[in-house]
Amino acid sequence: MATTDLRRSRVALHDGPSIPPLGLGTWRYGESARSRADEVALIRKAIDIGYRLFDTAEMYGEGGSESVIGQAVDEALRAGDVARQELLIVSKVYPHNASRDGAIAACERSLKRLRLDRIDLYLLHWRGRYRLAHTVEAFETLVAKGRIGRWGVSNFDTDDLAELWHVPDGSACAINQVYYSLSRRGIEFDLVAWQRAHSLPVMAYCPIDQGVLANAAALQPIAARLGATPAQVALAWLRQRGGVIAIPKAAREAHLRENYASLDVVLDPAALHQLDALFPPPQSKQRLAMT
Ligand code: NAP
Numbered sequence: 394m395a396t397t398d399l400r401r402s403r404v405a406l407h408d409g410p411s412i413p414p415l416g417l418g419t420w421r422y423g424e425s426a427r428s429r430a431d432e433v434a435l436i437r438k439a440i441d442i443g444y445r446l447f448d449t450a451e452m453y454g455e456g457g458s459e460s461v462i463g464q465a466v467d468e469a470l471r472a473g474d475v476a477r478q479e480l481l482i483v484s485k486v487y488p489h490n491a492s493r494d495g496a497i498a499a500c501e502r503s504l505k506r507l508r509l510d511r512i513d514l515y516l517l518h519w520r521g522r523y524r525l526a527h528t529v530e531a532f533e534t535l536v537a538k539g540r541i542g543r544w545g546v547s548n549f550d551t552d553d554l555a556e557l558w559h560v561p562d563g564s565a566c567a568i569n570q571v572y573y574s575l576s577r578r579g580i581e582f583d584l585v586a587w588q589r590a591h592s593l594p595v596m597a598y599c600p601i602d603q604g605v606l607a608n609a610a611a612l613q614p615i616a617a618r619l620g621a622t623p624a625q626v627a628l629a630w631l632r633q634r635g636g637v638i639a640i641p642k643a644a645r646e647a648h649l650r651e652n653y654a655s656l657d658v659v660l661d662p663a664a665l666h667q668l669d670a671l672f673p674p675p676q677s678k679q680r681l682a683m684t
Contacts, residue, residue, distance in 0.1 A: 417641070
């Protein structure tokens with residue numbers, strides 16, 4: 394198996410810095426007090442393995458996921474396992490909290506649960522009833538106060554982004570997080586090209602299609618030839634698209650390790666060709682996939 398130059402596969406943000414092409418999703422974390430200690434231990438394990446990007450939201454476990462990450466990161470920082478500036482913490486505001494004042498208050502609550510003084514990337518989870526201009530105003534206020542590093546959106550299609558770009562400061566948006574995997578390629582029809590043209594990276598959620606691709610029989614022969622697993626093939630494929638950050642969720646250490654090791658999997662032209670035949674790109678506009 395060839396080794397990828399991980400520095401080269403980092404994804405550039407429009408204003409200069411770059412971020413890792415792989416992070417850990419934490420939907421379903423923080424939903425039960427009984428599993429809290431295990432989840433905190435798993436996040437710490439993820440940091441040991443090398444994960445630096447963690448995706449959460451005020452929605453996940455109604456703050457429970459943020460709280461688990463907060464405890465694990467706090468412990469890891471105190472233990473000297475990682476430096477704060479190496480980490481990239483992503484969280485999201487509920488649309489019903491995304492008013493001018495509401496987004497600021499929601500961010501402060503998230504910061505408290507995360508035990509941090511800054512969220513690195515703060516996203517609008519999906520479009521709601523508040524005007525984009527007001528949400529952007531709140532986000533820009535949070536940036537000015539240093540409470541967030543950057544802001545972005547999630548579940549935005551091409552028309553939503555075009556609208557956002559017409560709002561004052563709308564083009565400061567750093568990322569769009571959408572459903573994207575080998576088996577869900579709909580955004581390749583126009584959204585991916587739009588984002589590339591505007592230097593807006595794609596953060597791919599459900600990158601292994603909620604576990605489905607890990608068990609896809611069609612991926613077995615390709616994975617076996619490359620000495621990889623189907624989940625790793627699915628993640629390597631996303632990384633090799635360029636400008637894509639995948640955030641697979643894992644609640645088992647074996648999955649954490651397997652997914653991280655996808656960074657060493659390189660798909661050759663024959664594999665890419667086979668994958669295109671198995672999972673063809675879209676021929677027409679498709680509705681944005683959402684969970
Ligand atoms: P996913 O990452 O595609 O799949 C997660 C599922 O796959 C889990 O059941 C996990 O099992 C399993 N899995 C992980 N690695 C595996 C491996 N190597 N082999 C076999 N099975 C494996 O789907 P997701 O959790 O829905 O999405 C990922 C993240 O994206 C979420 O956690 C969340 O942070 C974010 N997200 C965002 C939105 C949004 O609207 N912005 C929506 C959905 C998700 P175990 O858990 O048992 O390890």
